[in-house]
């Protein structure tokens with residue numbers, strides 16, 4: 001086991017790791033352009049190995065889950081929970097990668113180095129926006145019932161017998177009133193299918 005280290009997105013609290021989202025808004029960079037490109041590149045390169053490590057672990061766990069294939073067994077539940085936690089860091093890293101890439105773009109009039117883009121498995125921001133507008137319904141397994149402007153069904157993220165999960169059509173995302181699960185079409189694919197961010201985006205396009 002390698003010793004786990006702190007990142008901008010993952011800090012050690014009293015004895016627990018906690019995740020940190022990138023700033024919602026890009027900071028004002030006027031006057032601070034010097035060194036920013038280097039910082040962006042450095043941060044991206046710092047995140048990539050962790051990103052790839054998580055992807056490998058995730059793929060391995062998914063394989064294990066498939067091999068176990070004993071619905072309802074304790075191990076399967078445990079691995080799913082474990083894997084979901086790992087995915088959320090993976091997903092968070094994608095958010096930080098977007099953040100640093102956007103910041104790079106505010107200062108640089110050139111794309112990121114080819115090697116970095118390749119390693120990022122990059123998807124265009126416009127593609128991401130388009131992917132978010134795609135409907136979730138085709139990827140939902142189960143029955144959905146229309147209630148007002150939304151579709152309701154059983155939540156894929158927690159055990160329940162009466163529906164509290166709703167999908168908002170036309171790119172409105174999903175929300176569960178039972179467990180608080182919430183997100184976009186991209187989030188839905190990542191969390192239910194175990195896709196990587198670029199995989200999810202590309203699937204939705």
Ligand SMILES: [Zn+2]
Nearest residue numbers: 155158176179
């Ligand atoms: Zn739920």
